[in-house]
Amino acid sequence: MTENQLPPHVLVLFGARGDLAKRKLYPGLYRLAAAGRLPAAYAVIGSGRHAPDSQEEFQDLVRDAVRDSVDDVEESVLEELAGRVSFEASSADDGSDLAGAIGRAEEDLGEDTRRLVYLSVPPSAMQGMVGMLGREGIAERARLVVEKPFGLDLESSRELDRTLKEVVDEEAIFRIDHFLGKEAVQDILALRFANRLLEAAWCNRDVASVQIDVPEALGLEGRGGFYEGTGCLRDMISTHLCQLLGFVAMERPRDFSAEALRDAKSAVFADLQPIDPARAVFGQYAGYRDEDEVDDDSRVETFVALEARVDNDRWRGVPFLLRTGKALAEGRRTITLRFKEPDEPLFEQVACPHELVLELTDEPEVKVDLRAKRPGPEMVVDAAAMHLDLEQEFPDAEPLEAYERLLLDVMRGDQMLFTRSDEVDRLWQVCQPLLDDPPPLQSYEQGSWGPDAALALPEGGWRLGG
Secondary structure (H helix, E strand, C coil), rough: CCCCCCEEEEEEEEEECCHHHHHHHHHHHHHHHHCCCCCCCCEEEEEEECCCCCCHHHHHHHHHHHHHCCCCCCCHHHHHHCCEECCCCCCCCCCCHHHHHHHHHHHHHHCEEEEEEEECCCCHHHHHHHHHHHHHCCCCCEEEEEECCCCCCHHHHHHHHHHHHCCCCHHEEEEHHHHHCHHHHHEEEEEEHCCHHHHHHHCCCCEEEEEEEEECCCCCCCCCCHHHHHHHHHHHHHHHHHHHHHHCCCCCCCCCHHHHHHHHHHHHCCCCCEHHHHEEEEECCCHHHCCCCCCCCCCCEEEEEEEEEECCCCCCCCEEEEEEEEEEECCCCCEEEEECCCCCCCCCCCCCCEEEEEECCCEEEEEEEEEEEECCCCEEEEEEEEEHHHHCCCCCCCCCCCCCCHHHHHHHHHCCCCCCCHHHCCCCCCCCHHHHHHCCCEEEEECCCCCHHHCCCCCCCCCCCC
16 A cells, blocks of 8 residues: 555544654654655644644644654645644543544545544553553544553553453554664664575574673663653663664565564574563662652662573573663664674784674664785785665655654554564563562763673673763
């Protein structure tokens, strides 16, 4: 289905005045509209507990959000988008006015109108809001987009899953993990499965370790209340980084379809062993407790580094090192496959990396660190690198930002890059030992690479920051 064939849609955005909507959803909708990728007929209804003073005030919020995030805004496109936006207050206790507004919008757009409901609400509010959607009939015929974290532990995730499936089928649930919408993450599949050269070495015969490293230079950015109720493990490890592990470690899917890809990821997670707290480090940056909405004696972790193991024939014996945290030295998204040394070295060993490095930025890059002969009369082996800049290789391409891609996929009904319930359940099983018996919380300085104990976790150190 092409974009201009999409049926009319009513997009209902909970948390419509929140940070995610302003930073990602409205700019994403604008870019889709500017590229002609939205349906010809659509309406956007924002919702939340507190309504703005007027519809015009809410439309101005959308305009400001787009202008803050997008360069060279086409005012005619923005005005078209703003003119399709409205707001209707609702809560977990009462969604009748919202249900009425949705019904009127669908009458205006026609009988074949589809309903997309985006739930950007805190984990503590999610079940109540889902229950309201069921009572008011809003969930009928709807595709529900659910933001992570999907619960706060194994028990609460199962409760949330039961609540969701009381109002919609699994086929209508789109658990969004925006990392999976990034072009660079999808490049992992193409690089590996379209290139026999790489696929042949993608196993424990040749790979010594895998690092999945997502440090963040930013601190809380005004999200103290959210972080106090979530923490780094729930916010990043059980979702983003474990999903990246699934993409790296999966077997070849039987075909390139949503069902096959998610089956392949699920099989990896079934082989992923529960995390050993002795092989994990929790940290909290100095000054965290002085942040707004943070407890003076908070024990919430802002940093996690750990070792994971996949117990199958391809990966047995290979450590997967995961690291992420706030207020670190750099903001990066880097996956590193560190290769083993030759069994019988022919040349004097060179102290330089032998790695495949995937930079998962909005401008993705692939680098292979090799050893080569240094030009000259002697056989001197030294460090060299091959470099692939995908933006330069495909200068005429039109990449989509993650939320643009995922919003479009929901409207298409394509669940390939969304998380299935069995994946969520297994990842909570894997992470639950760290919730039951967390490692001691260690302090680290802002702008550092985290606690010293984490630096020694990988044999040979981390690619980033030693």
